[in-house]
Amino acid sequence: MGILKRIWVYVRVMRKARRHRGDLLGWLVRRPQLLLAQGGYETSLLLMGRMPAELKTLAVAKTAMIVNCEYCLDIGAEIARTEGIAEEKLVALLEPDGNPVLTDDEQLVVAFAAAVSASPAVVPDELRARLDARFSRAQLAELAAEVAWENQRARLNQALGVRPAGFSDGAFCLIPEAAPQG
Template sequence: MTARISLTPPRTLLNRFGSWYSRRMYGKVLDPGLAIGHNRKVLLTYVKLERSVAKWNALDPALRHLAVMAAAARINCSWCMDFGHWEGDELGLSSDKISQVPQWRDHREAFTELELQIMEYSEAMTETEPSVTDGLAAALLGRLGEAAFVELTAVVALENWRSRINSAFGLTSQGFSEACEVPSRA
């Protein structure tokens, strides 16, 4: 699939800086940045949001990553899943474990009870009509505490935004993982 939007935004100072920064951080210019680069205000807001979110620290980074990957898998965003393998590697997470996130129900033994609850919550939040139950929310509140629960909820909502944008733009993997296609949930 080819992108539905040009990945050649205007060569503004902001976009040139963004490309330089992306190459420095990730080894290549990220397609979502190129796509969003067509609208300066959206790009600036997005960058500010991502920089702010990077400072959150109430939720364990590995749990956060599993939540993000579960949301991306539920939306079927292959770009997000591909990049998620790179992020997981940066966090020192097992690539085998990350690869099992899209089908976590079939690989329950690979995850702790808390990780399973996190992924269940992430998927429930991601449904078109959210299906979070009182019981699941209470269980996570009890295990994580209110600050981490709020962070978990916000991170899943943000990943929904990212994945839906990338999917709507038709963005696919950029080669961050060898197995970048989202496995079927069937």
């Protein structure tokens, strides 16, 4: 997916917000440095195009499921739909390992997202070797930045009480993963 198309996807999705449009902005305008930093990083991620957008979107969606950010789950499902990702793939994120709905590459990036989003974040050597064999260093840097940023974004949203904006109203929405029992 080209960069301009990805930007257009985000514009279309943001227009679908039905409520709580200004939750995060209402907090960040109080600290303009944070607003600029957040906006700058979001823009840089949006403009990167080495890793296929669909793979990044699935990895980010899995991350949102793990860290349980309601806003991220809401917008993530709508971004995926707008990018043309089949709903079956979103459902497959609940149990991605060996799921025939997901391609090998999709399973790989989702496994990476799960590893990076765990606490502590540990990427097993075997997974890292499979990623290195399949993707370039530039692609992996981009994927890691996307997943790490989604973790930051989700935790910031949760800390500030950012609520779902209704992007996915009336459609399938991602659901959080159950907390690990320990």
